[in-house]
Amino acid sequence: MASKLALSSTKKLNSGYQIPLLGYGVYQVPKDRASDVCKKALEIGYRHIDSASGYYNQGPSAAGIQAAGLPRSEVFFTTKIFTRQFPLNYENAHKQVDIALDETKLDYLDLVLIHAPYGGSDARKGAWKALVECVEAGKVRSLGVSNYGVHHLDELEAYIKELETERGGAGKGGVISVGQWEVHPWMTRPDIVKWCQDRNIAVEAYCPIVRGERFDDPKVKALADKYGKSPAQILLRWSLQRGYVPLVKSVTPSRILENTQLYDFELTEEEVEELATTDYSPCAWDPTVEPLDK
Numbered sequence: 001m002a003s004k005l006a007l008s009s010t011k012k013l014n015s016g017y018q019i020p021l022l023g024y025g026v027y028q029v030p031k032d033r034a035s036d037v038c039k040k041a042l043e044i045g046y047r048h049i050d051s052a053s054g055y056y057n058q059g060p061s062a063a064g065i066q067a068a069g070l071p072r073s074e075v076f077f078t079t080k081i082f083t084r085q086f087p088l089n090y091e092n093a094h095k096q097v098d099i100a101l102d103e104t105k106l107d108y109l110d111l112v113l114i115h116a117p118y119g120g121s122d123a124r125k126g127a128w129k130a131l132v133e134c135v136e137a138g139k140v141r142s143l144g145v146s147n148y149g150v151h152h153l154d155e156l157e158a159y160i161k162e163l164e165t166e167r168g169g170a171g172k173g174g175v176i177s178v179g180q181w182e183v184h185p186w187m188t189r190p191d192i193v194k195w196c197q198d199r200n201i202a203v204e205a206y207c208p209i210v211r212g213e214r215f216d217d218p219k220v221k222a223l224a225d226k227y228g229k230s231p232a233q234i235l236l237r238w239s240l241q242r243g244y245v246p247l248v249k250s251v252t253p254s255r256i257l258e259n260t261q262l263y264d265f266e267l268t269e270e271e272v273e274e275l276a277t278t279d280y281s282p283c284a285w286d287p288t289v290e291p292l293d294k
Helices: 031-044 059-069 089-106 121-136 150-167 189-197 218-227 233-240 251-259 270-277
Strands: 010-012 018-020 023-025 046-049 076-081 111-112 142-145 177-184 202-206 243-246
Touching: 018 076, 031 046, 031 059, 031 218, 031 251, 046 059, 059 076, 059 089, 076 089, 089 121, 111 121, 121 142, 121 150, 121 189, 142 150, 150 177, 150 189, 177 189, 177 233, 189 202, 218 233, 218 270, 233 243, 233 270
Parallel strands: 023 046, 023 243, 046 076, 076 111, 111 142, 142 177, 177 202, 202 243
Antiparallel strands: 010 018
16 A cells, blocks of 8 residues: 655644644754755655754754755745754743744744743743744744653643733644654653654654664664665654654765655554563653653
8 A cells, every 4th residue: 555645745734834744853963064964855755854953063964055056935844943052041041942934944843842941831821932932023934842741731721821821812822733852662752752742742853763772683684674665764763653743863965865764664553563662771861750840
C-alpha cells in the first residue's frame, strides 16, 4: 500500500498556517556551513528549517532560502528564544525576535518557540506576552514552546486565559500552535503528547533518530531489513506515522537526501505500536522535569 504521506505533506496549525511535516534542523551546524547545507536541503525538497537563537546560525541558515532560489513564502522558518546572553523575560523576548529578523533578513518568522522553561513563572509569562505582541505586529506568524513539562503547559494555558481577560477577549492571549520535545520510541512522553493532541497542538520531535544510538536495536534492524530501509528511515517513518513533525539533522548531502526517502513504504499499525517503549531514555537534555520556580 502506497503511503499517503509525502515530502510536501503539511499540518494546519492552530494559528491557521501550515507546517511541513518534515523539518531540517540546524543544531550544531557550523555557522560557515549553514547556508550551504540549508540550500542543499531545500534543493532536495525540504521546506521547513528549524533554527534557534542559541544555535548562533539562524542568519546563514535563512540565507539558504535565497541561495536556493525559493520564494520566502515556500519555506517555513523557525527560531527559538532563550540564550545565556538573553535570559527569558518580556524585554529579551522582544529583543531576540528583532535580532532574529535582523540576522535572517526575513520579513517575518513562521514560528518562534520559547526554547526552554528556565527562569521561573514570571519570566515565562513575560516572554509569552511579548511573543503575542510580536504576532500582532506581524513579525511572527505562529507561537509555541519547547521542552515544557505538563505543569509548564498548564501554567501557560491558564496565563493565556488571564491575558484574554486583561487584553480584551478570545485570542488576545495568543495561541499555542507547536510544542517541541525529544520524542522517539525510547522517549514517547505520553502525558505531554496527549496534552498537545487534545488541543490540536503540533508535536515536533527532535532527536527522532536518537543520534544513531539505537540503530542496532533488534526491532529497528528487523524493520530495516523487512523494508529495505536504513534504521534512520525506520525511526523517521515511525515519527511521521505517530503524527509528529520530526526534525532531522545532517550536514552530509547523501544523508540529507536519505532522510527524505520515507514515502515509498509504510509501517503497519502493529509495527508502530511495537516499536514504542515505556522507557525514559533521553539522549539530550530534559528541562521538562524542572519545577515551576526554576
